[in-house]
Amino acid sequence: TMESNLKTIEEENKVIEQQNESLLHELANLSQSLIHSLANIQLPHMEPINEQNFDAYVTTLTDMYTNQDRYQSPENKALLENIKQAVRGIQV
Numbered sequence: 743t744m745e746s747n748l749k750t751i752e753e754e755n756k757v758i759e760q761q762n763e764s765l766l767h768e769l770a771n772l773s774q775s776l777i778h779s780l781a782n783i784q785l786p787h788m789e790p791i792n793e794q795n796f797d798a799y800v801t802t803l804t805d806m807y808t809n810q811d812r813y814q815s816p817e818n819k820a821l822l823e824n825i826k827q828a829v830r831g832i833q834v
Contacts, residue, residue: 748814755768772832772834773793773796775832775833776791776796776832777791777792777793777796777802779827779828779829779831780799780825780828781834782828783821783824783825783828784807784823785799785802785803786818786821788802803825805824806821806822807819
């Protein structure tokens with residue numbers, strides 16, 4: 743019984759590992775799509791998006807959308823609209 747349980751757990755772990763690999767691959771594809779879509783959009787006080795600053799760029803975007811009350815200037819509203827347009831075509 744213990745051997746059977748161990749074998750079942752090992753098979754479940756293999757399935758989970760395959761799912762994790764698939765999710766990581768999908769995340770990499772989404773990251774590349776986002777980088778490609780936002781390549782021409784410059785956030786304030788940041789370099790253009792690339793693989794090296796991806797996390798910081800996404801954190802800044804998250805802050806901008808979470809705290810839109812702090813980004814009420816016409817320039818920032820236009821920037822947020824440009825970002826919406828740029829990412830609209832990304833398939834999730």
